[in-house]
Amino acid sequence: MDTPRLTVLREIEATVWRELAACVDDKKHPWRVGVLATTDGEVAHARSVVLREWDAATRTLTIFTDARSPKVREIEAHPLGTLVLWSEKLSWQLRLQVQLAIETAGLRVSSRWARMKMSPGAQDYLSPLPPGSPLVHAVKTRESRGNFAVVTAQILTTDWLELHAEGHRRAVFDAQGGRWVAP
Ligand SMILES: Cc1cc2nc3c(=O)[nH]c(=O)nc-3n(C[C@H](O)[C@H](O)[C@H](O)COP(=O)(O)O)c2cc1C
Numbered sequence: 001m002d003t004p005r006l007t008v009l010r011e012i013e014a015t016v017w018r019e020l021a022a023c024v025d026d027k028k029h030p031w032r033v034g035v036l037a038t039t040d041g042e043v044a045h046a047r048s049v050v051l052r053e054w055d056a057a058t059r060t061l062t063i064f065t066d067a068r069s070p071k072v073r074e075i076e077a078h079p080l081g082t083l084v085l086w087s088e089k090l091s092w093q094l095r096l097q098v099q100l101a102i103e104t105a106g107l108r109v110s111s112r113w114a115r116m117k118m119s120p121g122a123q124d125y126l127s128p129l130p131p132g133s134p135l136v137h138a139v140k141t142r143e144s145r146g147n148f149a150v151v152t153a154q155i156l157t158t159d160w161l162e163l164h165a166e167g168h169r170r171a172v173f174d175a176q177g178g179r180w181v182a183p
Pocket residue numbers: 033045046047048049050051063064065066069070071072131132
């Protein structure tokens with residue numbers, strides 16, 4: 001039996017926050033991997049990223065990355081980005097306008113690196129070559145915090161789209177509240 005469609009904006013918004021909280025702890029959740037789009041001022045760049053943490057109080061998502069990656073320079077120069085998530089199960093797309101920030105030092109970075117360095121994923125941040133650089137012979141550096149960086153993405157606007165056989169629906173949630181818009 002199909003789950004009844006939510007009809008109250010408040011309930012849809014609350015469900016969006018609940019699913020975001022769930023996706024960071026569930027590797028199988030379709031929102032766990034999203035597409036983050038940034039700009040270098042001329043061209044848009046989009047890539048898959050894993051959502052690692054959710055802070056409900058500030059509606060902020062956390063992503064891990066390599067401090068040398070091009071996205072870090074793009075975010076430093078243009079900190080507004082868009083994160084796109086799609087769940088086939090919910091039939092919901094989210095387009096989140098996010099305020100991005102990079103942290104490469106401090107307690108938030110070192111505490112997360114302490115956990116990350118015990119996992120196979122640590123290798124991603126210890127490569128001697130920056131992401132996207134040509135493959136040449138390079139000497140591996142001594143293990144350190146590597147190039148691990150934390151990206152925070154604070155949600156400013158949520159553009160919610162539901163695909164449905166009986167009619168698609170779309171709503172926008174931001175500091176002014178929620179409103180229905182044409183899909
Ligand atoms: C499923 C999947 C998950 C990924 N997760 C991350 C991630 O969490 N952080 C990250 O920096 N790159 C991640 N990547 C790699 C990026 O998509 C991208 O190739 C890389 O970060 C370089 O991006 P840039 O050149 O735009 O900086 C992921 C790729 C895939 C396919």
